[in-house]
Amino acid sequence: MDNLTFKRVSDCSLNELVDVWNRGFEGYSVDVTMTPEAFLKRMVSEDLSPSDSVVAFDEQKAVGIIMNGFREINGKTYAWNGGTGIDTDYRGKGVSQQLMDEVDHLYREKNVDVAVLEAISTNARAIKLYEKHHYELVERLTYFKGPEDQQDISVIHDYDLEIHRVPKEKIRILSFYQEDMPWQNQLESLKDGFFYILYDRDRPIGYATTKENYNSNGRLQAVQLFQVGIEPALEEDDLLLVTFLHRIFRLDLNEVKRLVVNFPNQQDHCLDAFHQLGFQKMIEQVHMKKTY
Structure with missing residues (x-):
């Protein structure tokens, strides 16, 4: 299509944005439809920039969208494509190509060093598009669904373990904190x-980051795990x-939804632990990167 025009998300109405997002992901293998409230919440929680995210228009109709976020990591500017959605009636007509070109120009204007994105591993069309724009596969990521009922394990080890809830700043300064994550x-x-x-006594040997949901009575309803790390010298200690994971997921409780989010497949020791605790693979994504 030669008649596309582009606007920034900040120049569009919220209803217009939610509508093009939901149409853009119609038929997607995962339901990512959103309400206006969810759309705004996601922009805030994931540092998505409305002034640097792009909507494609065919005359007055919004037909595609790419949401972008930016962060400084290890002295470099990272850009994240937080979703590329194309209206079903406009797929296969070059809209995604032109959107990606527009975003590439934007990234260069902002002096981006590294651009990253994820795609469902079975979405061959999307992966081909990103490869055409010089993104390379760096790793595979998996969502795991855990058991909702309690799981008993035998705990026999030589450690004096304690788990403390801490401010996230304490996680960041750990020598084995993994900053380069999805x-x-x-x-x-x-x-x-x-x-x-x-x-282990007073020595930090591991960390975990989660989101947790509680009902009005304070009962745990869901745990989502985003990161878990163990001091490298202890990574081979499966037990x-x-x-640690048994406690983080509160596997002593029944009727709790448990999910591992976007976990790097390269961390074999963690994948083995998930399987031991009854977690099952749900969805695999590819993590892709482009260096400018």
């Missing part, structure tokens, strides 16, 4: 998160990690 798993995306450090 965007939604980074501390900055967990504005309403829960942060824990695992201690230690399983014990």
Whole structure:
């Protein structure tokens, strides 16, 4: 299509944005439809920039959208494509190509060093599009769904373990904190998160970051895990990690929804622990990166 025009999200109405987003992800393998409230909440929680996110128009009709966020990581400017959605009637007509070109120009204007995004691993069309724009696969990410009922484990080890809930700043200064994680798993995306450090006596040997939901009576209803890390010298201690995760997921309780979000497949020791605790693979994504 040669007659597309582009606007920034900040120049569009909220109803217009929600409508093009929901049409853009119609038929997607995962339901990501949003209400206006959810759309605004996501922009805030994931640092998405309305002035730097782009909507494609065919005359007066919004037909595609790319949401963008920006962060400084290790002295470099990172850009995240937080969703590319194209109206079903406009797919296969070059809209996504032109949107990606527009966003690439925007990234260059903002002196972006690294651009990242994720895509469902079975979405061959999207992956081909991103590869055409010089994104490369860096790792695979998996969502795992856990058991909703309690799981008993035998805990036999030589550690004197304590888990403390801490401010997220204490996680960031750990020597084994993993900063280069998928965007939604980074501390900055967990504005309403829960942060824990695992201690052996007074020595920090692990950490976890979660989101947790409680009902009006204070009963835990859901736990989502975004990061878990163990001091490198102890990563091979399977029982230690399983014990830590058992406590973080509160697997001593029944009727709790448990989810692992976007977890890097390269962390084999963690994947083994998830399986031992009864977690099952749900969805796999590819994590892609472009260096400017």
